[in-house]
Amino acid sequence: GQNIDQPTEMTATEGAIVQINCTYQTSGFNGLFWYQQHAGEAPTFLSYNVLDGLEEKGRFSSFLSRSKGYSYLLLKELQMKDSASYLCAVRRSWGKLQFGAGTQVVVTP
Amino acid sequence: GAVVSQHPSWVICKSGTSVKIECRSLDFQATTMFWYRQFPKQSLMLMATSNEGSKATYEQGVEKDKFLINHASLTLSTLTVTSAHPEDSSFYICSARPSGIIETQYFGPGTRLLVL
Numbered sequence: 001g002q003n004i005d006q007p008t009e010m011t012a013t014e015g016a017i018v019q020i021n022c023t024y025q026t027s028g029f030n031g032l033f034w035y036q037q038h039a040g041e042a043p044t045f046l047s048y049n050v051l052d053g054l055e056e057k058g059r060f061s062s063f064l065s066r067s068k069g070y071s072y073l074l075l076k077e078l079q080m081k082d083s084a085s086y087l088c089a090v091r092r093s094w095g096k097l098q099f100g101a102g103t104q105v106v107v108t109p
Numbered sequence: 110g111a112v113v114s115q116h117p118s119w120v121i122c123k124s125g126t127s128v129k130i131e132c133r134s135l136d137f138q139a140t141t142m143f144w145y146r147q148f149p150k151q152s153l154m155l156m157a158t159s160n161e162g163s164k165a166t167y168e169q170g171v172e173k174d175k176f177l178i179n180h181a182s183l184t185l186s187t188l189t190v191t192s193a194h195p196e197d198s199s200f201y202i203c204s205a206r207p208s209g210i211i212e213t214q215y216f217g218p219g220t221r222l223l224v225l
Contacts, residue, residue, distance in 0.1 A: 031212065042202050042216040043153070050212075087152060095141060095206055097214065099152040 004100035006088050011106045012078055020073045020103045022088035033097065034062050034073045035087040043087055046073065075105070083107045111137050113205045115217035122193055123225055129189045130220045132203030138183035139205035143214065144176075147200040159186040183208065193224045 004024045012018040024032070031050035035043035049055055049064035049071060061074040075082055085102040092098055112135040122128050132142055140161050145153040157167045157178055165178035177189040186205075190197055200221050204214040 035216075040200075040219075040221070042219045044216070045213075048212060091212070094158065095214070096143070096155055096158065097153075097204075098155070101152045 004088055004090060004098060006086075006100040006103045008101070009104040009106065011108060013108050014078055014080060016078050018075045018078060018105060020075070020086050020088075020105070022071045022073070022100055024069050024071070024088070024090050024100075026090045026092060026098060028092040029066065029090060030093070031091040032062075032064055032071050033089040033091065034060075034071075035089060037085045037087055037102065039085075046086075078107050080107050080109070111205075111207065111213075111215040113203065113215045113217040115201075115203055115220050117220060118218060119221040119223075121223045121225065124194050125192055127189055127191045128193055128222060129187055130201055130203075130222075132186045132188070132205065132217050134184045134205040134207075134215070137205075137207045139186075140183065140208040141206045142180060142186040143204045143206070144178065144186075144188050145202045145204070147202060147219075153202060156188075190222065193222070195224045198222055198224045 006022045033048050034046040037043040047062035054063045059076045064071045085104050087102045088100040089097045114133045116131045142159040144156045147153045155168050156171045157165045159165045159178045159180040161180045167173045180186040200219050202219040203217045206214050
């Protein structure tokens, strides 16, 4: 089947760290994206992994293990503005993106 | 940076009418654009791939006669929802892929459609 699974919701306090896991089973894999989407807005690009390992970009890091079909997005030093939905997406053939259902992150004071 | 615009940003229409949504890449050329639909609290679902100068390719389950796509230039793709019905109410988002770069897509701000 074609599945991309991520938790529905996660809650964390300001200043904390949150890790959002994503597992995938897709036919065709050409990289994995993480996007942030605030309610009513279009997704904004956070990270792209095509090789195994950790990519760090400021407060956000993303990890990929192709053999395990697994990725995670790590958000450090959480801020209130980080409250949003985080979408895991697999790039398949011809540049098509298949999205997971998204993880709603709620940051509390 | 790469900017993609959509017009209109929101539209309300009566059932049975047709609605056209434009997607423009403002500062780059895009041979390929993608159209997505997102229902409340759900993820983005790819509807079709729009290729400049050729017919769009539709995902399984998407009616090509209902969702007409035209990609007449390297900076513009249009999606027309024909004979819209209330169940077509959704958030429609396009993305554009810069010509020659396959790893990157830039998303437009989305168009919210409400069919009464």
